[in-house]
Amino acid sequence: MSTINSVMQETRVFPPSAETVARATISGMAAYEALCKEAEADYSGYWARLAREHVSWKKPFTQSLDESEAPFYHWFADGTLNVSYNCLDRNLENGNADKVAIIFEADDGKASKTTYRELHAMVCKFANGLKARGIGKGDRVVIYMPMSVEGVAAMQACARIGATHSVVFGGFSAKSLQERISDAGAVAVITADEQCRGGKSLGLKSVVDEALGMGGCESIHTMVVYRRTGAAIAMQEGRDIYLDELIAKQPAECEPEWVGAEHPLFLLYTSGSTGKPKGVQHSSGGYLLHAILTMKWTFDIQPQDTFWCTADIGWVTGHTYIAYGPLACGATQIVFEGVPTYPDAGRFWQTIEAHKVSVFYTAPTAIRALIKASEVDPKVAPRNYKLDSLRLLGSVGEPINPEAWMWYYEQIGGSRCPIMDTFWQTETGGHMITPLPGVTPLVPGSCTLPFPGIQAAIVDETGHDVEWGKGGFLVVKKPWPSMIRNIYGDPERFKKSYYPDDLGGRLYLAGDGAMRDAKTGNFTIMGRIDDVLNVSGHRMGTMEIESALVANPLVAEAAVVGRPDELTGEAICAFVVLKQARPSGDAAKAMTKALQDWVAKEIGPIAKPKDIRFGDNLPKTRSGKIMRRLLRALAKGEEITQDVSTLENPAILEQLRHSA
Ligand code: ATP
Numbered sequence: 001m002s003t004i005n006s007v008m009q010e011t012r013v014f015p016p017s018a019e020t021v022a023r024a025t026i027s028g029m030a031a032y033e034a035l036c037k038e039a040e041a042d043y044s045g046y047w048a049r050l051a052r053e054h055v056s057w058k059k060p061f062t063q064s065l066d067e068s069e070a071p072f073y074h075w076f077a078d079g080t081l082n083v084s085y086n087c088l089d090r091n092l093e094n095g096n097a098d099k100v101a102i103i104f105e106a107d108d109g110k111a112s113k114t115t116y117r118e119l120h121a122m123v124c125k126f127a128n129g130l131k132a133r134g135i136g137k138g139d140r141v142v143i144y145m146p147m148s149v150e151g152v153a154a155m156q157a158c159a160r161i162g163a164t165h166s167v168v169f170g171g172f173s174a175k176s177l178q179e180r181i182s183d184a185g186a187v188a189v190i191t192a193d194e195q196c197r198g199g200k201s202l203g204l205k206s207v208v209d210e211a212l213g214m215g216g217c218e219s220i221h222t223m224v225v226y227r228r229t230g231a232a233i234a235m236q237e238g239r240d241i242y243l244d245e246l247i248a249k250q251p252a253e254c255e256p257e258w259v260g261a262e263h264p265l266f267l268l269y270t271s272g273s274t275g276k277p278k279g280v281q282h283s284s285g286g287y288l289l290h291a292i293l294t295m296k297w298t299f300d301i302q303p304q305d306t307f308w309c310t311a312d313i314g315w316v317t318g319h320t321y322i323a324y325g326p327l328a329c330g331a332t333q334i335v336f337e338g339v340p341t342y343p344d345a346g347r348f349w350q351t352i353e354a355h356k357v358s359v360f361y362t363a364p365t366a367i368r369a370l371i372k373a374s375e376v377d378p379k380v381a382p383r384n385y386k387l388d389s390l391r392l393l394g395s396v397g398e399p400i401n402p403e404a405w406m407w408y409y410e411q412i413g414g415s416r417c418p419i420m421d422t423f424w425q426t427e428t429g430g431h432m433i434t435p436l437p438g439v440t441p442l443v444p445g446s447c448t449l450p451f452p453g454i455q456a457a458i459v460d461e462t463g464h465d466v467e468w469g470k471g472g473f474l475v476v477k478k479p480w481p482s483m484i485r486n487i488y489g490d491p492e493r494f495k496k497s498y499y500p501d502d503l504g505g506r507l508y509l510a511g512d513g514a515m516r517d518a519k520t521g522n523f524t525i526m527g528r529i530d531d532v533l534n535v536s537g538h539r540m541g542t543m544e545i546e547s548a549l550v551a552n553p554l555v556a557e558a559a560v561v562g563r564p565d566e567l568t569g570e571a572i573c574a575f576v577v578l579k580q581a582r583p584s585g586d587a588a589k590a591m592t593k594a595l596q597d598w599v600a601k602e603i604g605p606i607a608k609p610k611d612i613r614f615g616d617n618l619p620k621t622r623s624g625k626i627m628r629r630l631l632r633a634l635a636k637g638e639e640i641t642q643d644v645s646t647l648e649n650p651a652i653l654e655q656l657r658h659s660a
């Protein structure tokens with residue numbers, strides 16, 4: 001019962017090209033191994049060296065890792081810095097003042113550019129404006145903004161004055177927003193009149209008003225409103241102020257608030273795919289260090305690059321790889337307001353072509369959706385676009401099925417661009433297990449090896465190491481600089497969730513099942529621990545069966561869950577989205593049989609789904625992750641009593657309930 005069995009074999013390997021190796025900062029496996037050895041020999045010293053080299057400190061730290069309050073770890077605690085200084089002022093001093101920091105690609109296709117000098121001035125005015133409203137160090141500020149330069153500036157302005165921001169994704173409901181404002185005890189909300197998505201404008205300020213009207217948000221004294229569309233909205237005298245008015249008379253210089261390295265830069269609530277969202281609290285110094293290091297090592301970011309991370313600033317990916325990492329490295333990046341399917345499903349490819357994007361970072365859910373779209377409408381297929389500016393691709397958010405990986409590699413990357421399949425979490429702050437472009441032979445569906453210094457491992461339920469080739473719980477054996485510091489206001493939940501006593505209390509439990517390849521040691525994420533299937537005593541992750549289904553040319557997406565079964569303990573139930581229209585009646589029966597046979601042939605009879613249900617889509621979080629806990633309830637025929645407030649498309653539950 002202690003291990004998870006692997007049922008699939010991946011044999012394709014893509015070693016780094018000579019060109020990539022030559023260009024990369026970390027060049028060759030020997031360089032990678034040397035870093036790992038350095039970390040092993042002197043763990044605390046390794047991170048201290050990097051923190052001195054990559055972060056600008058106001059007052060240098062004298063201590064590195066402090067374990068005296070474990071598992072509440074501290075890093076570089078007696079050093080002081082300002083994250084916004086590192087992202088902006090440093091670029092003005094380094095000769096990047098007139099370099100484009102952000103290319104803003106609006107929903108309607110208009111593009112505009114903001115240089116580092118301009119962004120610095122905007123952030124300073126914003127910061128001064130917030131200070132004029134009495135907001136300062138230690139206050140929590142909720143940001144409920146569309147994807148915009150102003151959204152990034154709002155985060156940077158908070159960082160500049162030492163206020164802790166909590167960004168809430170603009171697609172969340174008033175109720176979700178109210179819960180987060182209340183949990184954080186925020187003093188201010190920064191929002192916009194409206195947001196533009198897919199050719200439509202949607203109210204944002206009105207949602208904040210509704211949230212505040214629900215009660216429990218009495219701590220809010222200020223609401224700043226960015227005019228995105230200029231729509232007429234209700235403003236409450238004394239509390240609400242337009243951004244342009246807030247900053248109108250403010251100077252374009254603002255002395256940064258120098259904070260301790262452990263000062264909370266932000267809170268961010270997790271996406272909620274496994275339960276009630278947790279207010280993940282991050283530090284300033286350690287977090288910034290990892291944002292910078294991963295930009296430099298994983299993406300090998302260099303001055304001539306144009307970087308594009310398609311995440312929203314409402315997710316951690318949009319924090320580390322939009323609001324902080326690229327700026328701290330002086331990169332030029334795209335900030336994209338729209339959606340991948342507007343005006344059509346070629347939008348990503350058209351945008352890459354228009355701005356000559358060289359590094360592109362997106363999620364498997366988007367890739368799968370665009371594969372389906374390009375088969376339905378060949379006009380939006382990537383081959384119709386000029387994508388030769390690309391040199392590196394990235395994936396994050398879910399395991400990427402090997403067939404989706406291959407499509408991404410061939411169709412988008414022209415079989416030329418390495419794919420960084422980056423495993424990490426809101427809690428980890430940045431990449432944990434990922435290839436490095438100049439180092440790692442790539443294997444589709446595997447996130448390969450730990451980032452240098454990260455002590456990732458696989459253990460059984462008693463916390464003992466599991467041998468390579470066998471599945472188990474993914475853990476991190478040592479604290480690392482960008483790790484979660486606490487669950488806001490709930491240290492007990494922090495300990496229970498991440499440092500459970502069953503594992504001895506000193507291993508960080510990621511919550512995912514994983515295994516290491518018996519020969520290479522490459523990691524493969526097999527799915528959430530909560531989702532592991534147990535069929536006739538075989539414990540299997542969801543990922544492999546889903547990948548086998550997605551490997552069928554007719555299947556666009558699949559999610560697999562277990563339901564109780566008298567004979568086998570648990571039976572596999574698959575929810576499938578086809579590239580063609582959803583079948584019913586006899587056609588559905590025939591398709592079910594064909595897919596059962598397919599899985600039996602691909603991985604073996606043990607993995608064959610007992611039931612298959614067809615839907616137009618799957619229940620997903622707003623960040624695009626499949627919510628298997630809801631599918632589990634459907635598979636059992638249960639009423640859904642769980643929290644569905646973070647669901648993207650609640651109507652799909654009804655369709656899937658009736659598709660049995
Ligand atoms: P909650 O914790 O509330 O359930 P969440 O885990 O979906 O939400 P995130 O922190 O955004 O919130 O997601 C981290 C999770 O996403 C990981 O634990 C893992 O399950 C999955 N994940 C992220 N990147 C990858 C990847 N490259 N390969 C496989 N899984 C990934």
Ligand code: MG
Pocket residue numbers: 270274425511
């Ligand atoms: Mg999680």
